[in-house]
Amino acid sequence: MKTLALFRHAKSDWSDAxxxxxxxxxxxxxQRGARAMGGxxxxTGRQFDRMIASPAVRAAETVEEASKAWGCTFKVEWDRRIYLASSxxxxxVLKELEGEPDSVLMVGHNPGLEDLIFDLVPDDGSSPLRDVVEQKFPTATFAVIELDASRWADVTEGCGRLVELKRPRDLDPALGPQLID
Structure with a gap:
């Protein structure tokens, strides 16, 4: 079994058009959301053998801020293919991982990460967490999928089970959507 954690980049700045x-x-x-999620x-005590991430600024800053709260720095493998990638x-990218790490943390973007969950986790009614993702996979959300695969090259659609999902607003309501009355 392999473990894949997905971490969507935190909320980005749109002020410079x-x-x-x-x-x-x-x-x-x-920044607050990434630190909260890192903490x-x-x-949770989760450990990862490898971290692969999009080199986009918002993904890199998410790794940096989360690492501060996590209390450690990671050797990150930056892979431009993750930037705005399809599932x-x-x-x-996963199938090409070398060295067969047991657990991998991927930091990236939507809609790719959300679609990856939909492709890996069967839509058979057995995953209430998948139903939550169908509503929305917001920025700085963290998910863990257990994969029924002994090698990364064996990862196929439907081979996963979503076992953990945490959104920033689950940690602090102020990190959730800003509702307008």
């Missing part, structure tokens, strides 16, 4: 999408940094709420991941591309 001229900035390239790739170069958008986190906004203040995003929560630390509290199929993300599965290819």
């Amino acid at each position: 001229r900035a390239r999408d790739f170069d958008r940094p986190l906004n203040e709420r995003g 929560w991941i630390k509290a 199929a591309t993300l599965i290819d």
